[in-house]
Amino acid sequence: MPVVSLTSALVLVSSLAAFFAIRDYQRRRGLPYPPGPRSLPLIGNLLDIPKKFPWLSFTRLSEKHGDVLSFHVFGKVIVVLNSFKASKDLLERRCDIYSDRPVIPIIDMMKWEWIVGFSRNTESWHLARKLLDRSLRPATIAVYRPLLQTKAHDLLTRVLANPDELEAHLNHLSGSLILAVGYGYEVKESNDRKVNAAVKLVHLAGETAAPGALLVNDLPFLRYIPEWLPWFSYKPLARQGYDIGQEVLHRPMEFVRETILNGTAQPSLALENLQETEKLEEPEREKAEAVIARALGSMYLAGTDTTSSSLMSFFVAALLRPEIQTMAQEELDAVTRRERLPTFEDRPRLPFVDAICQEVIRWRPVTPLGLPHLSSEDDVYEGLFIPKGAMVIPNAWCDIYPMLFYSASTFYRAILHDPDMYPEPDTFKPERFINPNGSLREDPVVTSIFGFGKRICPGRHLVDDMLFIAIASLLSVFDIKKGANGTDGGPDMYPFTGTGLSIPCPFTHSTIPRDRRAEELITASAKAQ
């Protein structure tokens, strides 16, 4: 009897498998999915997507399978785009199909749908996105350049006073800048609650939403595990995320409303946009205010850690190639004559500093996998079938540690580390962006770090300004040298984190004023503030 039951069960399972395979084949009209590693029964390719450095595995696999890969995990399809062309063709040229975002179960549990970067392609996303595009276009943010300059000069004072707290100073710079531009809020303490909440939110997003980070994202039924199973339940994590999210969403807007009432409101995007809503009647006004809160709250969390981490990468690059500091300092000194700190007006005469900024984001992209897009229709790309509901991930990275896994000559094709486009892709070489006549070579590919299509990062122009003024100011007065435990071991000795955002692991450095004149310039700018 048990033998009969087992046979019947096997027949049933095989018939079901055959039924789904035929239905799938018909849906694809016989076209293949993008190639990828062989998948196992039931779990599919779950084990092919590691928690750490997934961008490295994707890049390695693309050597074997090609630029467009697919993975199947518990019946869901994940497509990874490993070339600029494929990302551009799909996410930009076919943006009507690829502008949605997947529902990530843990994000849903934390009720983070209000965050623009995680929102589905809904009317409310569209409204918040429109507000961000309008508020962060180059002409609008140009108004905030004097503020950016003051903040960059304040960074110098902080680094001079306490160079060992570099990470805190850079977080302070990006967090305080976004709070000032967004809400007219002045961060005084290095341990500010609003900045800390944003930083926590970004870290939590990186640790929980990245592909392969949590099992609940692949097996959504796990979200229902009750709290009395503390080792297995995701509910405490969801509650923690919810609380931080609400703080980021509401607290800064409450601050702006208070300052409007007591007449101390500073110019800011919140003020500008709230003034626009004054002419509206309820309930339109309330709805418009909700759009402002979610747009600016998203900006605050998307912009802090990403920007400060890029500046940390700049420090690592400066340690690895000290001679680029000298080259930039010569350029800066010729423009400022060391009579003052650099300003935005100097920018056209500082192409090498600009080249450093471009190379920082190319060399160590802080968001190697960007944010996942979702296909909203079945599609065919170069004879490969991409189903509706597939998660589509652009991989901007290449292997950061090729030597660890393969021979030195083995480099992997991917967008920003494509050796055809960027010879010696793992070497920090700002010179690659300088034309023979000394001008800056604009490179449209580098902007792929900001994503593609309708979902492209709306903060990219602000990032461009922030990196420029921070790096120009730092290099004009500081020498960045190896610390006591500094290393001559090359890039592998300065590892980066492998989940979510790619950030330098703690490293030692000795950042000291170039000379007495440099110190005087910093002190004079602090007095002038």
Ligand code: HEM
């Ligand atoms: C180095 C700094 C930054 C990097 C590398 C970066 C990168 C990205 C990437 C890759 C995306 C996803 C794009 C896509 O899905 O195709 C994104 C989205 C976004 N970024 Fe940035 N970003 C940075 C800084 C900023 C700043 C300063 C702001 C705001 C002031 C900002 C606001 C946003 C927002 C709101 C989204 C979500 C857009 C949407 O889904 O519609 N980012 N960013």
